[in-house]
Amino acid sequence: MTLFNMLFFAIAALIVASTAIAITRRNLVHAVIYLIFGFFGSAFLFYLFGSPFLAALMVIVYAGAIMILFLFIIMMLRVEAPEEHLFPPRQMLPAVFFAAAYVAIGGLLLINDPSAGAPLTEARTEPAEFGRYIFTQNWLAVEIASLLLLVTIIGALLVGQRPAREDEE
Amino acid sequence: MGIPFGYVLALAGIVVVLGMICATTRRNLIMILLGVEVMLNGAAIAFIAAALRWQQLEGQAFVLFIIAIAAAEVSLGLALIVYLYHRTGSLNPEDYQVLK
Numbered sequence: 001m002t003l004f005n006m007l008f009f010a011i012a013a014l015i016v017a018s019t020a021i022a023i024t025r026r027n028l029v030h031a032v033i034y035l036i037f038g039f040f041g042s043a044f045l046f047y048l049f050g051s052p053f054l055a056a057l058m059v060i061v062y063a064g065a066i067m068i069l070f071l072f073i074i075m076m077l078r079v080e081a082p083e084e085h086l087f088p089p090r091q092m093l094p095a096v097f098f099a100a101a102y103v104a105i106g107g108l109l110l111i112n113d114p115s116a117g118a119p120l121t122e123a124r125t126e127p128a129e130f131g132r133y134i135f136t137q138n139w140l141a142v143e144i145a146s147l148l149l150l151v152t153i154i155g156a157l158l159v160g161q162r163p164a165r166e167d168e169e
Numbered sequence: 170m171g172i173p174f175g176y177v178l179a180l181a182g183i184v185v186v187l188g189m190i191c192a193t194t195r196r197n198l199i200m201i202l203l204g205v206e207v208m209l210n211g212a213a214i215a216f217i218a219a220a221l222r223w224q225q226l227e228g229q230a231f232v233l234f235i236i237a238i239a240a241a242e243v244s245l246g247l248a249l250i251v252y253l254y255h256r257t258g259s260l261n262p263e264d265y266q267v268l269k
Contacts, residue, residue, distance in 0.1 A: 004171070004172070005171075005172055008172050008176070008177075012176075012180045015180070015184060015214075016180070016183055016184065016187070019184060019187050019188075019207055020187055022191075022203070022207075023187055023188075023190065023191035023195070023200070023203070023204065023207070028197070028199055028200070031200065031203060032203070035203060035206070035207070038207070038210070039210065042210055042213065042214060045214060045217070046213075046217055046232075049217050049218060049220075049221045050221055051217060051220070051229050051232075054217065054229055054232050054233065054236075057233070057236055058213075058236070061236050061239075061240055062206075062210070062236065062239070065240065066206065066239060066240060066243045069243060069244065069247060070199065070202075070203065070243070070247070073199065073247045073250065073251060074199060076251070077250075077251065077254050077260070088194070088196070091193060091194045091196075092194050094193075095189070095190050095193045095194050096190075098189075099186045099189065099190055102182070102186055102189075103182065103183070103186060106178075106179070106182045107179065110175040110178060110179060111175075113175065115174070116173060116174050116175030116178065117173045117174070117175060118173070118174050118222060119171025119172065119173060119174075120171050120172050120173075120174055120177065120218065120221050120222055121171045123221060123224060125226065125229060129226075130226060130229060133226045133230065134230055134233065137226075137230075138230050141230070141234060145234055145237040145238070148237070148238065148241050149237065149240070149241055151241075152241040152244055152245050153244075155245050155248070156244050156245050156248040159245070159248040159249055159251075159252050160248050160251065160252070
């Protein structure tokens with residue numbers, strides 16, 4: 001077993017464990033902090049799989065911006081840790097049924113697929129090469145993503161504005 | 170030598186299932202949005218493994234757009250959650266029963 005394999009299994013265990021802990025927390029702040037660890041694990045995995053640029057982006061955007069936005073909102077709303085009945089059986093049973101079916105069928109599919117055993121070997125994409133690829137082959141998608149972000153900014157501004165106006169009246 | 174591609178797909182599948190359980194069983198809008206984030210993360214793991222498996226850059230390009238879309242979705246979703254909280258004083262989706 002090489003270091004590459006050991007790193008993969010360690011990172012996979014880290015991601016699954018921290019995500020599983022995060023989704024069962026009653027305290028929202030704890031959930032977000034555990035999820036930040038999970039996203040750091042994903043960033044490690046991206047680095048291991050040879051894309052250091054996306055690993056940096058994962059840390060900056062996912063762990064740094066998105067999760068901190070969650071923390072801001074949780075603290076702004078001062079959610080007083082409601083006595084949320086965790087995992088009510090009425091919703092839990094169908095979810096567990098579909099999750100088990102999904103895992104079983106997916107596992108069988110992977111066992112059945114001969115090309116699923118193809119080993120991944122180490123490779124590396126330099127950020128410059130990746131950027132050149134993105135802006136020459138996928139420039140339209142980049143434009144669409146920027147337009148989407150613009151629309152989101154305008155939408156968030158509109159949605160966030162309204163309650164303040166009603167208070168003034 | 171090397172990790173079988175199926176292992177990484179299994180990891181991505183487990184992460185997506187965890188996110189799905191979070192999004193469907195929690196009764197808190199913020200946790201539901203976190204579940205969607207976890208599912209997007211699982212999809213990103215699958216794409217990056219596929220990029221390595223076939224030595225193509227398309228998978229990595231997809232992950233870039235997944236990150237951009239996740240950022241857009243979260244900012245708009247949180248703005249809506251704040252708006253709903255100011256209107257109803259609750260984060261429980263079962264409390265939203267007024268259609269106006």
